[in-house]
Amino acid sequence: MSGRRADAAPSRPLLRLKPGEGRRLKAGHPWAYSNEIAMQPEYRDIPGGALVRLEGDDGRRFGAFMFNPHSLIAGRRLDADPDAVIDAAWIAGRMAAAAALRAKVTDTPYHRLVHAEADRLPGLVIDRYGDVAVLQANAAGMARLLPEILAALLEVRAWRAVVARNDAPVRRLEGLSEEVRLLHGAEAASVVEEGGVVFPVDPLAGQKTGWFFDQRPHRDRVAALAAGARVLDVFCHTGAFGLRSAAAGAAHVTLVDASALALEHAKEAAERNGLFSRVAIRRGDAFELLAELAAFGERFEIVVCDPPAFVKARKDLGAGLRGYARMARLAAPLVAPGGFLFLASCSHHVDPAAFGAAVADGLHRAGREGRVVHAGGAGPDHPLHPHLPESAYLKAELLHLT
Numbered sequence: 001m002s003g004r005r006a007d008a009a010p011s012r013p014l015l016r017l018k019p020g021e022g023r024r025l026k027a028g029h030p031w032a033y034s035n036e037i038a039m040q041p042e043y044r045d046i047p048g049g050a051l052v053r054l055e056g057d058d059g060r061r062f063g064a065f066m067f068n069p070h071s072l073i074a075g076r077r078l079d080a081d082p083d084a085v086i087d088a089a090w091i092a093g094r095m096a097a098a099a100a101l102r103a104k105v106t107d108t109p110y111h112r113l114v115h116a117e118a119d120r121l122p123g124l125v126i127d128r129y130g131d132v133a134v135l136q137a138n139a140a141g142m143a144r145l146l147p148e149i150l151a152a153l154l155e156v157r158a159w160r161a162v163v164a165r166n167d168a169p170v171r172r173l174e175g176l177s178e179e180v181r182l183l184h185g186a187e188a189a190s191v192v193e194e195g196g197v198v199f200p201v202d203p204l205a206g207q208k209t210g211w212f213f214d215q216r217p218h219r220d221r222v223a224a225l226a227a228g229a230r231v232l233d234v235f236c237h238t239g240a241f242g243l244r245s246a247a248a249g250a251a252h253v254t255l256v257d258a259s260a261l262a263l264e265h266a267k268e269a270a271e272r273n274g275l276f277s278r279v280a281i282r283r284g285d286a287f288e289l290l291a292e293l294a295a296f297g298e299r300f301e302i303v304v305c306d307p308p309a310f311v312k313a314r315k316d317l318g319a320g321l322r323g324y325a326r327m328a329r330l331a332a333p334l335v336a337p338g339g340f341l342f343l344a345s346c347s348h349h350v351d352p353a354a355f356g357a358a359v360a361d362g363l364h365r366a367g368r369e370g371r372v373v374h375a376g377g378a379g380p381d382h383p384l385h386p387h388l389p390e391s392a393y394l395k396a397e398l399l400h401l402t
Helices: 041-045 088-105 140-144 146-156 169-174 213-223 240-247 260-272 286-295 314-334 352-366
Strands: 014-016 031-033 050-055 061-067 073-079 110-115 124-129 132-137 161-166 179-184 190-194 197-201 230-234 252-257 279-283 300-305 335-345 370-376 395-401
Touching (some): 061 140, 088 110, 088 146, 124 190, 132 146, 197 260, 213 335, 230 286, 352 370
Parallel strands (some): 132 161
Antiparallel strands (some): 050 061, 161 179, 190 197
């Protein structure tokens, strides 16, 4: 549904595509790239994130867009109506629709509430921690709309706190600075409850928005295998995979990460949930510790490796794929015969086939054989825009090794 019309508002700048461009937009793609727009000198003076109307060279009207003349993704569509009023009420309508979807696909108040283009709020991510909302405005247009976004959030729900975690590196591509601040409320500390385990969350100091909701279905799957198992959780962050496994009956869990702060949160969660007697915590470089554990002949029924992105830019693709192959090569020897290996990549430049090939290469080099029993991506609270397959950033494989 289009928004209300801006009949009383000043006319928005009209931008046109180059001759012959517009095929993707006509097919429903939500972006216009800078090389598709017939850039005029005056376009460079339009403030980043300003609202514009976009038309094809044939007069085809594509709607109201956020425009950033300094970004490769120059236009992000907000509404099919070129003159729609984009205000707090418009944003609240989109948020309400996003919340209605989550009510159908999740059964918990801890989830990704808004997932950018898929929820028709391009460049905006909002995670919900019960009565705390944590947002990331990763596009210049959404940064300009921050007051309206906050007003919309408070209209949709009575939040105890709203936090802006605007420190994602992708903001630099939009010409935005990084900031973390409390927008509403006095105290943002919260928790996530998942699989019967309560995890403390600090939205002002943790990674990303404080938690990784996208892996929840995979944590469910791994925990279902954990009864009586020895579990190794590498790149564990705050221990979600490992502690979920401990709560599901794992005999022992080893948590590995390089971050002292993340491991402190993991220790707090283990103690809070009465799991610490079956948990060991080791801090250090993941690859070095994997090699060290193998040298000592350690074996586990379940090994989990959920690393940060190895490929942050397309130029790093080759090195990143070699990194995933190395991860598989070092982790596979630690899996007891008949055990399970879970590996993941959150690098959106790596497609599922390339990730699978890297994993297969690592297994072969480790001299292990296995079969993939599950391959998947993020949970349903991270919907995908059908014209943006590249936004399917998360890849994961669960392998049974012989």
